[in-house]
Amino acid sequence: MFPGIDTGTFAGPPAATAVFTTVLTEGPVSRVALARRLGLSSAAVTKAARPLIDLGYLHELAATERSGPGAGRPASPLAVRAEREFFLGVKITADEVIGVVCDLRAQVHASARRSLDHPDVDAVLTEVGRLADDLFDAFSGDRTRVRRLGLALSGDIDRSTGLVRYSPFLHWRDVPLGRLAAQRTGLTVTVENDVKALTAAEHWFGEGVGAESFALVTVGTGIGCGLVVNGRLVSGTYGVAGEIGHLTVDATGPDCHCGGRGCVESIAGTDAIVAQARDRTGRPDLTFDEAVTLARGGHEQVRAVFTRAGGAIGCGIAAVANLVGPTRIVVSGEGLAAYDLFDSHIRTSFERQAFGAAARCPLSIRPLPFEEWARGAAAVGIQSLVVP
Amino acid sequence: MFPGIDTGTFAGPPAATAVFTTVLTEGPVSRVALARRLGLSSAAVTKAARPLIDLGYLHELAATERSGPGAGRPASPLAVRAEREFFLGVKITADEVIGVVCDLRAQVHASARRSLDHPDVDAVLTEVGRLADDLFDAFSGDRTRVRRLGLALSGDIDRSTGLVRYSPFLHWRDVPLGRLAAQRTGLTVTVENDVKALTAAEHWFGEGVGAESFALVTVGTGIGCGLVVNGRLVSGTYGVAGEIGHLTVDATGPDCHCGGRGCVESIAGTDAIVAQARDRTGRPDLTFDEAVTLARGGHEQVRAVFTRAGGAIGCGIAAVANLVGPTRIVVSGEGLAAYDLFDSHIRTSFERQAFGAAARCPLSIRPLPFEEWARGAAAVGIQSLVVP
DNA sequence: ATCAATACTTGAAGAAGTTAAATATTCGCC
DNA sequence: GGCGAATATTTAACTTCTTCAAGTATTGAT
Numbered sequence: 001m002f003p004g005i006d007t008g009t010f011a012g013p014p015a016a017t018a019v020f021t022t023v024l025t026e027g028p029v030s031r032v033a034l035a036r037r038l039g040l041s042s043a044a045v046t047k048a049a050r051p052l053i054d055l056g057y058l059h060e061l062a063a064t065e066r067s068g069p070g071a072g073r074p075a076s077p078l079a080v081r082a083e084r085e086f087f088l089g090v091k092i093t094a095d096e097v098i099g100v101v102c103d104l105r106a107q108v109h110a111s112a113r114r115s116l117d118h119p120d121v122d123a124v125l126t127e128v129g130r131l132a133d134d135l136f137d138a139f140s141g142d143r144t145r146v147r148r149l150g151l152a153l154s155g156d157i158d159r160s161t162g163l164v165r166y167s168p169f170l171h172w173r174d175v176p177l178g179r180l181a182a183q184r185t186g187l188t189v190t191v192e193n194d195v196k197a198l199t200a201a202e203h204w205f206g207e208g209v210g211a212e213s214f215a216l217v218t219v220g221t222g223i224g225c226g227l228v229v230n231g232r233l234v235s236g237t238y239g240v241a242g243e244i245g246h247l248t249v250d251a252t253g254p255d256c257h258c259g260g261r262g263c264v265e266s267i268a269g270t271d272a273i274v275a276q277a278r279d280r281t282g283r284p285d286l287t288f289d290e291a292v293t294l295a296r297g298g299h300e301q302v303r304a305v306f307t308r309a310g311g312a313i314g315c316g317i318a319a320v321a322n323l324v325g326p327t328r329i330v331v332s333g334e335g336l337a338a339y340d341l342f343d344s345h346i347r348t349s350f351e352r353q354a355f356g357a358a359a360r361c362p363l364s365i366r367p368l369p370f371e372e373w374a375r376g377a378a379a380v381g382i383q384s385l386v387v388p
Numbered sequence: 389m390f391p392g393i394d395t396g397t398f399a400g401p402p403a404a405t406a407v408f409t410t411v412l413t414e415g416p417v418s419r420v421a422l423a424r425r426l427g428l429s430s431a432a433v434t435k436a437a438r439p440l441i442d443l444g445y446l447h448e449l450a451a452t453e454r455s456g457p458g459a460g461r462p463a464s465p466l467a468v469r470a471e472r473e474f475f476l477g478v479k480i481t482a483d484e485v486i487g488v489v490c491d492l493r494a495q496v497h498a499s500a501r502r503s504l505d506h507p508d509v510d511a512v513l514t515e516v517g518r519l520a521d522d523l524f525d526a527f528s529g530d531r532t533r534v535r536r537l538g539l540a541l542s543g544d545i546d547r548s549t550g551l552v553r554y555s556p557f558l559h560w561r562d563v564p565l566g567r568l569a570a571q572r573t574g575l576t577v578t579v580e581n582d583v584k585a586l587t588a589a590e591h592w593f594g595e596g597v598g599a600e601s602f603a604l605v606t607v608g609t610g611i612g613c614g615l616v617v618n619g620r621l622v623s624g625t626y627g628v629a630g631e632i633g634h635l636t637v638d639a640t641g642p643d644c645h646c647g648g649r650g651c652v653e654s655i656a657g658t659d660a661i662v663a664q665a666r667d668r669t670g671r672p673d674l675t676f677d678e679a680v681t682l683a684r685g686g687h688e689q690v691r692a693v694f695t696r697a698g699g700a701i702g703c704g705i706a707a708v709a710n711l712v713g714p715t716r717i718v719v720s721g722e723g724l725a726a727y728d729l730f731d732s733h734i735r736t737s738f739e740r741q742a743f744g745a746a747a748r749c750p751l752s753i754r755p756l757p758f759e760e761w762a763r764g765a766a767a768v769g770i771q772s773l774v775v776p
Numbered sequence: 777a778t779c780a781a782t783a784c785t786t787g788a789a790g791a792a793g794t795t796a797a798a799t800a801t802t803c804g805c806c
Numbered sequence: 807g808g809c810g811a812a813t814a815t816t817t818a819a820c821t822t823c824t825t826c827a828a829g830t831a832t833t834g835a836t
Binding site: 015041071 | 822823824825826827831832833834835
Binding site for chain 1: 779780781782783784785786
C-alpha cells in the first residue's frame, strides 16, 4: 500500500486518493460523510483511511459535540495531520524570488525573499537555491519532512515535464527548470504557470473549495485568468487558456501589443492605465502609484481612467461567467493594490454584462501579496504529491 | 454483464464503456490499439469486447490489407454494428418539429417535419407523437430496435430529469417534458438544450471527434455556443454557459435586450442585422433575406452591416479560443444560410483577436440544416444509452 | 437497563483488471 | 513448403479494490 510514499510518490487505490483529497480540502469529515460524498461504501472508506492514518497523514479528531438530531454513535471525523509534510513554494518574478514553507494544508510557516539581478537561468537557480536555504533557516519545524519544491512563474509551462517552454519576462525558451532545480536542491520539483498555481491553491485551499468550476482573475501589468471547469484546471489545446486580458471589449478601443484591438489589457493593464493617466494629466513621467494617489485624491480625469479600466475588467469577468459559468470568481493581483478604485466599477460592469443567472456568480475582489503566489507554487507541490 | 441492456440501460464495467465509446466515435480499431489508447491491457479489452460482440453491438471486421511495417498477425479491428439499435431525434422550434431516425453511428435513415400551430405543451406533445409515427412509417429498418427518443429545444433544460426549466420561445416554465413524452410515445426519452445537443453530436460523430476540448458556435436570431472542456460538456453552475452572444465586443455599441451593451448578438443577431439594414437602406419593411440579397448584389451599406456582424462574431469566437483553448471550433446555424457574407470577416477578426497560439485553432464555418439539429437530439439519446 | 439510532469494523465474496504464458496468423527467408 | 520473427488475441491464474452482510461500538431517550 502506497508503495512509493517514501520515494516521493503518493500512489494508492483510487478510494484512498479520493478520501485524502476530500479530507484535505474539505476539512474534518466523518467516514460516513465521506462515503456519501464519494459514492463509496463506508467499509471502503474505513479501509482506505487506515493506511493513511498509519502513515501519519490523517488522524481521528476527538468526537466533538453532537450536532445531529439525536441518538447514535458520534462520528469521529478524519482530519489531515498538517505537519506530516512540508512544501517549499517559490514565485519567480523578473527581479525577485519569493518563497514560503507550507504545511500539508497550505498554511504558511515561514517566508523569505531574495532579489534577482540577472534573469539568466543559472542566476535564477542560484537564488532559488539560496532562498531555499533561507527558508530552511527560517523554518522551525522538522526539515526532513520537506521533500518537495514548487516553482511558479508566468509564461508557457509544461507542468508534467517541468519545462519552461517560453517565459517572456525572463526571455527563456525551453528551459528544463524542473530538472535543473531538482539537481540543485535535491528536492522533488514541480513547475507551473503562476496564475494556474494560484488558481490551484484557491481551488484546493481557498475560496474555490468544493466548486466544480471556478475562476481566478489576476490584474496587473498583464491580466490573466486561471480556470477550473468540471473539477479540472483548463490548459488549452495550444497552450493558451484564460487569456482574459486579450478579450475584445471595445471594438473602437486602443490597439493592443498583441495585435488585437480594444483588449481588456490595453485598457486596464497597469501600463495602459499609466499611459492614459499621463495623457490626461499631461505629465509624461507619472508613475502608477502617483496615478493611484491622484485618483484617490479626487482627480476626475485620472479617476475616469480607473473607472474605464474597472469597466473593461468587469466585461472580461462577465465573459468568463457567460461562457463557462463558474461557481465563483476571485479577482486579485498586484495591481489590485489599488482595488478600492476598481472594485465598484468591476462589479457594476460585471452585473450589467453577465447574462441572466450568470450574474448570481459571487465575485471576491481582494489583493493578494506575492507570498500568496509562492503559496500557490507550494500548493501545486501538494497536489502533485496527492494526485501524481 | 450489462444487466439492464434490455430495459434500456447500458451499464457494464468501465472498460466496456470505454471500449464501446472509443469504437463508436473513432471508427474501427484493433484491440491492441484500444488497449494503448485507453491505458488498458489487451486482455482487458478482449474481455470487455466479448459481451458487446455477443449482444450484437460490436463485430469484427475482416482483416484488411496490412498497413504495418511487416510481419505479425494482422489485426481484426472492432467496429460498431450500426443497425443494432436506432434512435429518434426531434428538434422543437416555435413553429415546427423536425425529426430523424438515426442508427448507432448517428447516420440518418429517415426524416420528417410537422408544423406547429400553438406552442402549448399538449399540442407540442401531440405533434411530437405524430412525428414519431411519421418517422416510423418512413423508416424501413427494424422498428423494434427503436427504443429511445431524444428531444432538443432551446432554453434552460435539466437533462438528467428531462425538465424544461424555462423556454423563452415556447413560453414554458418547469415542464417535465421527458416524462410526458415518455408516456406519450412509450420510448425512453432524453431532453437536452439544442445547442448542447448539436455540440454533443459534433463531439462524438462530427468534427469534434477525438478533441479533448471543442466548441460549436451557432449563429442565428440568437448566438450561442456549446463547449466541451476536458472531454465533458460545460453546463455552468447557474445553468448559464456558452452565452457567446452576450459577450461585450464593443463598449460603445448598441444596447442589447439582455441589459448589456455592445453584445455580439446586438450586432450580429439576425434581428440586429435586419434593424441595421433597414436603417441603412431607409426601408422599414426590409426582411433578412432581402438584406442578404442586397448585400450579395453589392449594396455597400448593407454589406458593411454584415462585415461588422462577422467582425463581432469573430471577436466572440476569439474570446472562446483565448479563454478555453479548444482543439477546434465549428461555426454554424440557420443564420449561416448567408455564410458567404460572414466567412472571411469572421476569420479575419478571429485571427486578429486570438492570442498567440490560440490562432492555430482551426475554424470550420458551414451551415447546418434543421435535420442536423434533430440528429443532435438523437446523438444525445445515443450518449445516454452508452454513458447513463 | 434497555432500546433505537447512528458510526464504524470485519471477513467473505465478487468484480475488474493485470501478468504471463499459450495460441493464432502473417511475412520474409531459406 | 518449412522455419522463425513479429504482431494480435486469448486464456488462466492471480491481485487488488470494493461491496455486502453481519457484527461491534457509542450515544440519547425512555
